[in-house]
Amino acid sequence: MTEKKITRRRALGVSAAALAAALNVDARLALAVTGIEGAELGDAVPFSFDALQKIASERAMLPYVPVVVPSPDILDQITYDQYQRIRYRPEKSVQLQPDGRLPFQMFHLGKYAREPVRMHVVESGSSREVLYNTSLFEIPSDHPAHQLKSGAGFAGFRIMASDLKTDWFAAMGASYFRTSGPFDQYGLSARGIAIDTAMPHPEEFPRFSQFWLEGGEQGQPPLIIYALLEGPSITGAYRMTADRLTDARGVHRINMEIDAVLFARKDIERLGVAPFSSMFWYGETSRKQSADWRPEIHDSDGLAVLTGAGERIWRPIVNPPRVVTSAFADRDVQGFGLLQRDRDFVHYLDDGVFYERRASVWVEPLDKWGEGGVHLIEIPTDDETFDNIVAYWAPAQPFKQGDKRRYRYRLSWLDDIPFPAGLGRAIGTWTGMGGRPGHKRPEGVRKFVIDFQGGSFEGLGRDDGVELVVGASRGEVSNVYNHPVVGQNQRWRAFFDIKADGADPVDLRAYLRRNGDALTETWIYQFFP
Numbered sequence: 001m002t003e004k005k006i007t008r009r010r011a012l013g014v015s016a017a018a019l020a021a022a023l024n025v026d027a028r029l030a031l032a033v034t035g036i037e038g039a040e041l042g043d044a045v046p047f048s049f050d051a052l053q054k055i056a057s058e059r060a061m062l063p064y065v066p067v068v069v070p071s072p073d074i075l076d077q078i079t080y081d082q083y084q085r086i087r088y089r090p091e092k093s094v095q096l097q098p099d100g101r102l103p104f105q106m107f108h109l110g111k112y113a114r115e116p117v118r119m120h121v122v123e124s125g126s127s128r129e130v131l132y133n134t135s136l137f138e139i140p141s142d143h144p145a146h147q148l149k150s151g152a153g154f155a156g157f158r159i160m161a162s163d164l165k166t167d168w169f170a171a172m173g174a175s176y177f178r179t180s181g182p183f184d185q186y187g188l189s190a191r192g193i194a195i196d197t198a199m200p201h202p203e204e205f206p207r208f209s210q211f212w213l214e215g216g217e218q219g220q221p222p223l224i225i226y227a228l229l230e231g232p233s234i235t236g237a238y239r240m241t242a243d244r245l246t247d248a249r250g251v252h253r254i255n256m257e258i259d260a261v262l263f264a265r266k267d268i269e270r271l272g273v274a275p276f277s278s279m280f281w282y283g284e285t286s287r288k289q290s291a292d293w294r295p296e297i298h299d300s301d302g303l304a305v306l307t308g309a310g311e312r313i314w315r316p317i318v319n320p321p322r323v324v325t326s327a328f329a330d331r332d333v334q335g336f337g338l339l340q341r342d343r344d345f346v347h348y349l350d351d352g353v354f355y356e357r358r359a360s361v362w363v364e365p366l367d368k369w370g371e372g373g374v375h376l377i378e379i380p381t382d383d384e385t386f387d388n389i390v391a392y393w394a395p396a397q398p399f400k401q402g403d404k405r406r407y408r409y410r411l412s413w414l415d416d417i418p419f420p421a422g423l424g425r426a427i428g429t430w431t432g433m434g435g436r437p438g439h440k441r442p443e444g445v446r447k448f449v450i451d452f453q454g455g456s457f458e459g460l461g462r463d464d465g466v467e468l469v470v471g472a473s474r475g476e477v478s479n480v481y482n483h484p485v486v487g488q489n490q491r492w493r494a495f496f497d498i499k500a501d502g503a504d505p506v507d508l509r510a511y512l513r514r515n516g517d518a519l520t521e522t523w524i525y526q527f528f529p
Contacts, residue, residue: 070149082143085140108155210228253414314425
């Protein structure tokens with residue numbers, strides 16, 4: 001993982017980081033209304049997704065050319081504080097729909113956002129480039145940004161709310177994009193692709209070098225984003241739609257459909273499809289690690305997987321003592337994502353960044369993805385300012401130089417994923433000393449307590465044959481039992497102890513069943529003795 005120069009808290013202040021938006025039903029009308037002038041626009045040229053794929057295919061046959069950073073000495077002067085003095089002019093916001101629902105703005109380049117991207121507007125099969133010009137921004141007269149030349153490029157872009165006060169979709173840096181999620185709070189980020197994450201050699205970060213933004217037709221998602229991906233080992237053409245829906249509770253859901261056509265420039269050892277980056281410092285299972293006063297600090301608390309065979313898996317995230325990759329082998333996975341299940345403010349007590357409001361993200365393949373596995377990368381951290389969690393789908397088939405692949409998937413940013421009403425889900429995991437209260441505690445034994453909740457427990461009591469099934473990759477499991485939680489509707493608690501010698505991790509697996517049928521999803525955990 002590369003070091004971040006701007007902390008997560010600062011990034012929230014800058015606005016966000018990672019992808020966005022679409023454009024006009026009538027580009028000429030929208031540009032005229034928003035005040036975009038001729039000097040800020042390039043000439044009209046034909047554009048289509050097929051044409052973008054051809055560009056990506058042709059570039060994959062050529063040597064990679066690193067991006068040229070414009071006026072690096074000037075950008076070095078646009079520090080974090082100087083960056084905060086730059087504002088995009090509201091009257092220059094480009095309306096992506098005639099009714100003003102989708103205004104979009106550009107991010108300025110700076111010391112910590114140096115690699116320029118090119119921005120284009122698409123309408124009726126043609127595109128026009130939006131050219132960088134200081135007239136698009138409110139910049140103090142003594143600011144170093146005035147020394148940048150016209151056409152320098154932008155750091156990225158964002159989709160604004162109709163009142164132009166907040167953004168809900170943003171893109172800036174590499175192939176990162178993210179949304180403000182269900183509760184208007186930025187958290188984890190998605191990426192276009194991951195290359196060689198957590199391998200012995202450095203990870204590669206391909207970048208979206210150009211974006212084309214288009215407004216959707218009536219009855220279709222209102223936002224269409226096209227992007228050209230470029231990196232030393234890969235090129236790609238992306239078509240991404242986005243629609244922000246709000247329910248009666250005022251909770252948002254951002255639905256995206258992504259069509260990624262990839263071309264291998266070189267052999268790629270590990271391809272990561274539909275990747276996410278998140279943060280987990282500590283939670284309810286790792287209280288001894290916490291140095292901060294807040295009870296829990298994380299953007300996501302678990303990985304959820306719906307396997308090709310229909311099994312639902314829940315894997316709580318941990319902050320490990322060393323970098324760990326967990327692979328969940330599967331065929332034609334039906335869905336996976338990083339979730340923030342814990343929505344209780346009291347469990348975080350942070351009224352500044354509101355971790356209980358962070359988005360959950362869910363991926364559903366729209367085609368058969370074949371053999372592979374969901375990978376979860378956990379990296380040790382001692383604070384909250386760096387993303388240390390990565391998840392993605394890793395296909396088993398090698399991606400060789402000259403190969404072409406297409407991945408289509410639905411990506412949802414939401415408060416919770418759809419879940420069967422008749423199945424229990426893990427809602428809490430705790431650990432502590434093994435053994436029993438009032439007795440001498442055995443050395444080297446750890447107790448695990450898991451709470452499940454769901455309609456599958458309706459009407460069941462202690463004597464109705466509910467059984468806890470526990471498995472461990474090594475070590476000795478003991479004190480296995482379970483019972484309904486007193487006074488809590490449809491909530492069941494499972495207990496077991498584990499004793500294992502050595503420092504190697506122990507893979508744990510547990511679920512509740514009755515008469516041979518599973519009552520809950522499968523809980524999986526990696527325990528470090």
